[in-house]
Amino acid sequence: MNKQILTVMFKEIKDNLRDKKTVMSSIFMGAIFGPILLVVMMNAVSGMMKDKAEKQLELHVNGINNAKSFITFVKSQGAKVSSFSGDAKKAILDKDKEAILVIPSNFAEKFESGIPAEIQLYYDATAKGATNITQKRIKSLIKSYSRSIGMIRLQLRGISPSLLQAVTIEDHDVSTAESKGAQALAFLPYFLIMGLFMGSMYLAIDTMAGEKERNSLESLLLNPIKRSYLLTGKLLATISFGIITLFATLLTFKFTLPFMPFESMGINFNFGIKDMMLFAFLLAPLSIMAASLQTIIATFSKSFKEAQTYVSLLIFIPMIPSIILMMVPVKEKLWMMFVPILGQNLAINQILRGEPVSLLWFIAVAVGSLFVGLLLALLAIKLYNRESLLFSD
Amino acid sequence: MIEVKAVSKSFGDVKAVKEVTFTAPDHQVTALLGANGAGKTTTLRMIYALITPQTGEILIDGVNPKEHPEKARKLLGVLPDTRGLYKRLTARENIEYFGKLHGMSDADIKTRTEALVEDLRMHEFIDRKTDGFSQGQRVKVAIARALVHDPQNIILDEPTNGLDVMSTRGVRRFLKKEKQRGKCILFSSHVMQEVAAVSDEILIVSDGTIAAQGTQLELQQQTEKSNLEDAFVHIVTAGEDHE
Numbered sequence: 208m209n210k211q212i213l214t215v216m217f218k219e220i221k222d223n224l225r226d227k228k229t230v231m232s233s234i235f236m237g238a239i240f241g242p243i244l245l246v247v248m249m250n251a252v253s254g255m256m257k258d259k260a261e262k263q264l265e266l267h268v269n270g271i272n273n274a275k276s277f278i279t280f281v282k283s284q285g286a287k288v289s290s291f292s293g294d295a296k297k298a299i300l301d302k303d304k305e306a307i308l309v310i311p312s313n314f315a316e317k318f319e320s321g322i323p324a325e326i327q328l329y330y331d332a333t334a335k336g337a338t339n340i341t342q343k344r345i346k347s348l349i350k351s352y353s354r355s356i357g358m359i360r361l362q363l364r365g366i367s368p369s370l371l372q373a374v375t376i377e378d379h380d381v382s383t384a385e386s387k388g389a390q391a392l393a394f395l396p397y398f399l400i401m402g403l404f405m406g407s408m409y410l411a412i413d414t415m416a417g418e419k420e421r422n423s424l425e426s427l428l429l430n431p432i433k434r435s436y437l438l439t440g441k442l443l444a445t446i447s448f449g450i451i452t453l454f455a456t457l458l459t460f461k462f463t464l465p466f467m468p469f470e471s472m473g474i475n476f477n478f479g480i481k482d483m484m485l486f487a488f489l490l491a492p493l494s495i496m497a498a499s500l501q502t503i504i505a506t507f508s509k510s511f512k513e514a515q516t517y518v519s520l521l522i523f524i525p526m527i528p529s530i531i532l533m534m535v536p537v538k539e540k541l542w543m544m545f546v547p548i549l550g551q552n553l554a555i556n557q558i559l560r561g562e563p564v565s566l567l568w569f570i571a572v573a574v575g576s577l578f579v580g581l582l583l584a585l586l587a588i589k590l591y592n593r594e595s596l597l598f599s600d
Numbered sequence: 601m602i603e604v605k606a607v608s609k610s611f612g613d614v615k616a617v618k619e620v621t622f623t624a625p626d627h628q629v630t631a632l633l634g635a636n637g638a639g640k641t642t643t644l645r646m647i648y649a650l651i652t653p654q655t656g657e658i659l660i661d662g663v664n665p666k667e668h669p670e671k672a673r674k675l676l677g678v679l680p681d682t683r684g685l686y687k688r689l690t691a692r693e694n695i696e697y698f699g700k701l702h703g704m705s706d707a708d709i710k711t712r713t714e715a716l717v718e719d720l721r722m723h724e725f726i727d728r729k730t731d732g733f734s735q736g737q738r739v740k741v742a743i744a745r746a747l748v749h750d751p752q753n754i755i756l757d758e759p760t761n762g763l764d765v766m767s768t769r770g771v772r773r774f775l776k777k778e779k780q781r782g783k784c785i786l787f788s789s790h791v792m793q794e795v796a797a798v799s800d801e802i803l804i805v806s807d808g809t810i811a812a813q814g815t816q817l818e819l820q821q822q823t824e825k826s827n828l829e830d831a832f833v834h835i836v837t838a839g840e841d842h843e
Contacts, residue, residue: 214700218689225688422684426746429648429678430701431670 211432215440219414220447229409233448237405238455241398242463248394253468264344267291267298270310274318274326277310280352295329305341306330321360392476392559396552397529399456399490404497404522406452410445411501416514438591442498442584449494457483482558485569489551492573495580496547497521502587528552544568545575601625601784602647602753607656609642616642618808619656624786624801626752629779631795632788633832634805640788641681643805644757647786648678660753674702677751679759683742687731691722691741694730695748702749709748716744719774736767743771754778756787760794772798792829802828806836 223229264286271278271290278288291298295307309327317324326349330342358368418424428434461478469476501518508514528549537543539557544550550572557564602624609617617639624630632640645651647658649665649672658665665672685694692713699709717726720740725733730741739759747754756775760768775798779785788805789795795802796816804812804819812819812835816828825831 211701211703214697218686218697221693222686222688421687422682423686424684425650425680425682426678426684426698426742428650429673429676429680429746430698431673431703432701433670 209436212436212440212443215432215437216443216447219410219441219444223410223413223444223448226413229413233406233409234452234455237402237452238459240405241401241456242460245392245395245398245460246463246466250466250468253471263287264341264348265289266308266345267304267306268308268310269293269295270312270314273310273312273314274324277326277352280355281348284348284351286348295327299329299331302334305334305338306345308345393533393556394529395460395559396555397526399453399460399486399555400493400525400548400551401522402456403449403453403490403494404501404525406455407445407449407494407498408501408518408522410448411498411505412508412511412514412518414441414445415502415505416508416511419509420511434592435588438502438588439584442495442502442587445498445502446494449497450491453490453494454487457486476559485558486555489554489569489572492576492580493547493551496576496583499580499583499587503583503590506587506590524548532556539568541568541571544571545578547576547579550575601661602755602786603659604643604647605657605659607643607646607653607658609646609651609653615808617646617653620805620808620810621656622803622810622813624753624784626784627779627782628801629775629785629787629799630801630803631799632786632803632805633790633792633795634788635790635836638805639808640790640805641757644678644680644755644786644788648673648676648680648755674749675751675753677747677749677754679739679743679746679756681757683739685730685733685738685741685745688729690729691726691733691737691744694741695745698745699748704749712748712750713744716747719777720744721770735762736764736770739763739767739771743774751783753784754786756785758789759787760789760791768794792827792832796828804832804835811835 266281266286266288267290268278268288269291271288281288291304291307295309298304298307307329309329311325311327314324314326328342328345328349330338332339332342361368361371418427427437461483464476464478500521504517504521505514508517525548529552531537532552537553539553543553554564554569554572604620604622606619606621607617608615608619620639620643622630632643634640642651646653647660647665649669652666660672660675663672663675685691686697689697695713695716696709699712704712713726717723720743722737722740722744725737730738733741743756743759754775759775760771763771775785775787787799800815802814802816802819803810812822814822819831819835820826820828823831823834825834
């Protein structure tokens with residue numbers, strides 16, 4: 208490679224490595240932020256699910272004495288019953304209780320006459336946390352009580368309760384342990400890509416807007432070096448920080464695996480050296496795109512601060528495919544693999560699900576991202592060649 | 601030698617430089633003297649090929665910077681108006697970086713840096729990081745960085761702007777020495793004393809043109825004034841300098 212390009216690249220790397228703030232906020236933070244956030248998220252989700260599913264159900268009932276046989280049934284199912292008096296709606300809105308049952312005084316009368324007797328269930332469907340699990344458990348408890356009473360009534364009249372079941376469902380869930388893991392880890396690609404973006408962000412800002420703010424740009428441009436070489440050197444330094452951060456992120460992820468609640472979630476996910484290399488092969492080409500995009504934005508910025516504001520917003524772009532894929536099931540097609548970020552998301556999810564993926568698709572991911580990255584790099588160089596570069600302030 | 605022939609440049613509707621012609625020969629210090637905004641910096645930027653002139657031609661030792669910008673820059677050493685250093689690098693590393701970009705060998709860079717440290721008296725701070733340097737120290741490093749390749753033609757834009765007496769004298773002494781070595785030195789300034797102290801030939805720049813040209817004595821005789829400042833005011837106000 209051209210010696211001048213290397214001179215610029217090594218100068219930028221040395222210059223920025225001396226800034227502890229840059230190293231901390233790019234490589235270190237970039238590498239640990241995503242994986243640690245993922246551990247926290249996964250543990251919170253699994254903890255909440257386990258907690259509510261296994262915890263003894265507690266029923267707050269207004270009018271316990273109006274439905275004695277129901278209360279006996281509920282207790283036999285292992286639920287704890289406590290009497291509640293007061294305004295049920297208010298207690299829910301004040302978040303004092305998650306759910307409240309109100310049994311009207313005419314319950315026994317209706318029940319005995321064979322008319323559907325009602326029990327009122329108060330809850331807030333928009334409440335956060337595990338309220339929905341509690342509410343669903345109460346409903347299924349009431350339904351099973353209702354069904355068992357209904358069956359007894361039919362049998363007393365000499366009718367087989369099975370006549371009520373015209374169709375039965377036999378469950379065949381074909382999901383594997385890996386696919387359950389993939390579902391839970393759908394956001395993993397984003398966290399890995401985020402590290403890569405964070406890693407190159409500071410270099411892009413420092414080498415472009417920083418050079419302007421330090422007033423060193425004019426002197427630099429006076430050297431007998433083509434501007435395209437100058438920018439190539441700066442881009443290479445920026446890309447190298449992105450790639451270093453990517454590898455650090457993958458390593459951190461590997462080390463955080465023991466802290467993931469995989470066992471309790473029934474997930475079987477190994478992340479061996481081979482998987483790691485494969486992930487790196489898929490993700491590394493994105494670093495050219497990330498660095499070029501960040502550099503282009505930094506070129507237009509008047510100051511370090513302005514560049515920082517806009518470049519940090521870029522981090523949210525890679526989130527879009529992750530969110531869409533979480534909500535909408537997508538059948539993978541070859542062309543999608545060529546789309547940067549989308550391709551990485553799909554391919555990594557396939558690996559996580561334990562599905563066989565062809566080498567051709569992996570290469571498509573790498574080639575697509577490389578191509579878009581190089582186009583953006585050329586655009587960055589073209590913008591850097593403008594005469595107005597110096598006078599944009 | 602730097603030759604400027606009928607060069608013009610406009611930014612939008614504003615004509616910054618209009619048909620400027622002059623020559624800055626070797627073995628001489630040539631000064632562009634003018635008020636702020638007279639067109640000095642734009643003229644210099646065209647010479648070192650950061651801006652392309654709209655008309656006219658510039659030759660640096662016979663090389664046109666518009667056609668061969670890299671070749672022309674090798675013949676030039678420039679201290680521009682903005683002269684920020686890399687704060688996390690030492691003074692020596694700042695100089696080395698530019699030396700490498702000029703394609704110099706490590707040995708050449710080392711020898712040349714030592715000579716510049718000697719001439720500009722930078723012993724005390726050459727191996728310190730430049731963060732926190734005084735204005736004078738910064739200008740010395742910026743000059744050394746600009747001249748690391750020992751160019752024949754030296755351009756300085758307001759070199760002593762903001763410097764104290766000692767640093768100013770240091771820079772002047774350095775320029776005189778470079779002149780004795782046969783260099784072509786072109787600098788811009790708006791400070792009369794400065795221009796009077798070091799320059800052989802003075803070009804008075806006003807409103808994008810060269811309003812007058814000559815030695816200090818010649819300018820004073822032309823305008824029948826006893827000092828350079830009065831001569832300057834007389835020239836740029838076209839004789840209407842009655843207070």
